[in-house]
Amino acid sequence: MPMRTEPDNLPPISFMEGTVAFPNTSIRQTVKLTLGTKQFFRVRLSNAFGIDDLNIRQATVALSLNNVSGTVEADPKTMRDITFDNGLSExxxxxxxxAVSDPIDLGCAVPRNSIITISLYLEAGQDGQSGVTSHPGSRTTSFCCRGNHVADSNWVDLPAERVEHWYFISAIEVLAPREACVFAIIGDSITDGRCSTTNGNDRWPDRLFERFESNPATSNMSIVNQAAGGNRILADGLGPNVLSRLDRDILSLSGLRYVxxxxxxxxxxxxxxxxxSQATVVKRIIAGYRQIATRVHARGIPIFAATITPFGRRTEDSDLDAKLMGLSGYSDPIRDQTRRQLNDWIRSSGVFDAVVDFDEVLRDSDHAEMLKPQYDSGDRLHPNTEAFQALADAFPVDLFAKFQDR
Structure with a gap:
């Protein structure tokens, strides 16, 4: 999902001139498709959080060489210019x-699980103070290089620098059969993949997608992960709040069928x-959930909810320097009571078409305010990759069949 780039997530200083980001710079980025196409797809680029114009002088797309994420090498046989407005390169x-590109044909089928390489050249760059659009938690390596190198398939010998962010990419849309559809997930850092493997594509939605592929009922379904670290329902943080971004990030998606x-x-x-304070949070989050469900249902789309997972510290943590050890500051009995109240409401309210009980999957059976030790990344809040697999394994993939005729 597009977000405003914070100062710490702007490009390296070598790709800044004063406040201007990416002057005379090529950016190479890779993304993974969860739905393939026999021929055509198109790219969406975003200036959602920019105040100034974003001038893309040239752009190319190709399959990643050897279908690898986070690489500078693109398959030269599939390299194509990205054009706009019936053939314009800029x-x-x-x-x-x-901006939505013209349809792109790589000269071959592009199956699901393909890694797509997108290269953008900005001649003038964009003012970083007025707003650069990005997704900081890409968990994927991108590359920046001075000059226009978007048509070069191999950047190995170029002085390219690594960044673990996506810039200006919003989506890839494929021409797919009518029965194909999108399952969109609204989430925070747990869904965005905090503590996942860089370039490993092992967030819990990635693991769930692997199950989709082996299930005939979901084999034509794409997962669109619209999560951001620090995201909240009620207030902006690292990215806009859910209530404000719902239309742009979720309801505008082509082929949307489940949320x-x-x-x-x-x-x-x-x-x-x-x-x-926590009583107010309970009331406002419930109101927010109701608003989100109402707006999704207004489009005739079912919406599911996952329960909130634990974030309590362990007894032995009292002897540790929490900041030094990187422990979450959320742990508190009153906050945990809020979490339990909200989970009870999610399970029993009937507002959502189905409930996925992630709390039950990850919580410690003896200490329900804590993650199971084997699922704790170490900060008591974020699950690890083993937990991501557990969430994916516990997801009821037969759920979608109940709503196919709606």
Missing amino acids: TIIPGGAQ LIFEGVNDIGTAEANES
Whole structure:
């Protein structure tokens, strides 16, 4: 999902001139498709958080060499120019807008699980203070290089620098059969893949997608991960709040048929740990959930909800320097009570078409306020890759069949 780039997530200093990011710079990025196409696809680029125009002077696309994420090498046989507006190689995207490319044909089928290489050249760059659109938690290596090298398939010998962010990419849309559809996930850092493997594509939605492939009922379904670290339902943080981004990030998706929301922990954890503040959070999150469900249902789309997973510290943590050890600051009995209240409401309210009980999957059976030790990444809040697999394994993939005729 597109986000405003914070100062710490702007490109390396060698790709800044004053406040301008990416002057005379090529950016090479890789993304994974969860739905293939026999021929055509198109690329969406975003200037959602820019105030100034974003001028893309030239762009190319290709299959990644050897189908590897986070590489500078593209397959030269499939390298194609990305054009806009019926053949133009340059596009100027106004602030707050996006651009959709012309249909692209790589000369071959592009199956699901393909890694696509997108290269963008910015001649003038964009003012980093007025807003650069990116996704900082890509968990994927991208590369920056001075000069226009978007048509070069191999950057191995170029002085390219690594960054673990995506810039300006919003989506890839494929021409797919009518029965193909999208399952979109609204989430925070747990869904965005905090503590996953860089270039490993092992977030829990990635693992769930592997199950989709082996299930005939979901083999034509794409997963669109619209999560961001620190995201909240009620307030902006690292990215806009869910209520404000729902239309752009979810309801505007082509082929959307199902939605899951797995959010709320950051709303709880950033509110004061006292009864009054947490009581307000409970009321407002429930109201937010209702609004989200109403807006999704208005499109005739079912929405599922996942329960909020634990974030409590362990007894032995009291002897540790929490900041030095990187422990989450959310842990508090009052906050955990809020989490349990909200989970009870999610399970029993009937607002959602189905509930996926991730809390039950990850919580310690003896200490329900904590993650199971084997699923804890170490900060008591974020699950590890073993937990991601557990979430994917526990997801009821037969759920979708109940709503196919709606």
